[in-house]
Amino acid sequence: MPNLASTRRGLVGLAAAGLIPSAAARAQAAAWPSRPIRLVVPFGTGGGTDITARLLAPKLSALLGQTVIVENRPGAGSTLGTDQVAKSAPNGDVFVLATLSSTGVAVGLYPNLPYDPVRDLTAIAPVNFIPICHSVTTHGLRVRDTADWIAQLKANPNRFSYGSSGVGSTGHLASASFLQRVGAQAVHVPYRGAGQVFAALLAGEVQFNSDIPSLMLPFNRDGQVKTLFVATDERSGLMPDVPTAAEVGLPGYKAYSWYGIFGPAGLPRPIVERMAAAIEEALGDPTIRQRLDEMGTPAMRGYTPDRFAQYVRDEVAFWVPIVRASGATVD
Incomplete structure (x- = not known):
């Protein structure tokens, strides 16, 4: 028979470590979303991220029952807007359409990057792959x-x-x-x-x-x-x-990116899973899928949040040495 005191202490420890959502977090997630959602694009208007975000926003709004507002926050090679989301409250009110630039490349490029893309962001789902x-x-x-x-x-x-x-x-x-x-x-x-x-x-x-x-x-x-x-x-x-x-005559030279949606670290798991499901459904919409194909930026479907988180970790590990070997750096 299990020791109830020991079990209780274990549960308290897991809750303190953030592995079991608090009652407040569970209630918040159950009511989510109760307010409009901001989807930050850390680039200016007219580019691929902006076009992609504005393609997804109406469908996500319909699926989630709240307006998804696209907000352009360019600057510092996409790290400015990404950092703002990383430092936001993990309540499901704000997400960022980050890219390879904002994650693996940024870690290698900025000695004083104000966020860690693995530690300070919650990976939700990838959106599309970007050839160059x-x-x-x-x-x-x-x-x-x-x-x-x-x-x-x-x-x-x-x-x-x-x-x-x-x-x-x-x-x-x-x-x-x-x-x-x-x-x-x-x-x-x-x-x-x-x-x-x-x-x-x-x-x-x-x-x-x-x-x-x-x-x-x-x-x-x-x-x-x-x-x-x-x-x-x-x-x-x-x-x-x-x-x-x-x-x-340039064998081995490759250049690509990808877009994915992230929230702040500590985002309650029910919100993560509902947002990921909405993104997956939106990417399966025939109109959206056709538009992404027309843009030559195919959808990246079939990823769970955990699989996407691992993909991000792998991309950071792959790109940081390449960026540092190039000698490129930004203060």
């Missing part, structure tokens, strides 16, 4: 192919510049690692969002960038940019005529 392509402007620049572009870069150190959505963003590191790979130098110009990057690229204020194929596709069709390659193993279905990095 390399494009050059046609405004005042003539480039035949990747070999010609590399030759121009190497012959003119720091003459050309590239834009990104901020220091430490996926676009920044993809372009920087490309330059490192080919042995060239160029100037990085960080902006507060993809919309500003595109405007600068089309105007010839910067000469190249690394971003999502779907976002570059309209500019390719109009002849305003030329996409030289996609940094994935297979050609993009959106740009079947554009070669892969391996096909242009």
Whole structure:
């Protein structure tokens, strides 16, 4: 027969460690959501994260019975908005659509990162996978192919510049690692969002960038940019005529990101599970799934919160050494 005093002490210890929700936490989770939910996008408007969040928000609102408000909080390579959520109360009122930039890359890039993506955030569910392509402007620049572009870069150190959505963003590191790979130098110009990057690229204020194929596709069709390659193993279905990095002589060079929804650490498990279920159902909606496929950013479905948490831990472990080896750092 179990020792009741010992059992009681064990339960008290588990509750103190946060492994058993308190009565208040259980009641809060049962009533959730009772207020509108903020979904923070730690990038500016017009980019992939913003588009994805605004695609999901109406469906999540319908599933959860409360309005999901998308709130752009750009800055510091996506770490500003992510940190705000990490420091928020774990009551289910606020979540963040974080990315690889906000997690694995940020840990390696920022010596004084104000949050730990594993310790200070609750992984809820991934949303979609993001392939990256390399494009050059046609405004005042003539480039035949990747070999010609590399030759121009190497012959003119720091003459050309590239834009990104901020220091430490996926676009920044993809372009920087490309330059490192080919042995060239160029100037990085960080902006507060993809919309500003595109405007600068089309105007010839910067000469190249690394971003999502779907976002570059309209500019390719109009002849305003030329996409030289996609940094994935297979050609993009959106740009079947554009070669892969391996096909242009850059085997092993890859650039990608992913988006996922996180809450603050300590979020009650019932809220985590309900939000994860809503995200999974939203990603299964035919209209949303079709739109993500059209964007070339396929949904990442079938993840439990625990599986996603492990995925994040694996990505941090994988990317931190790569970022630190590149020498890139932000104070």
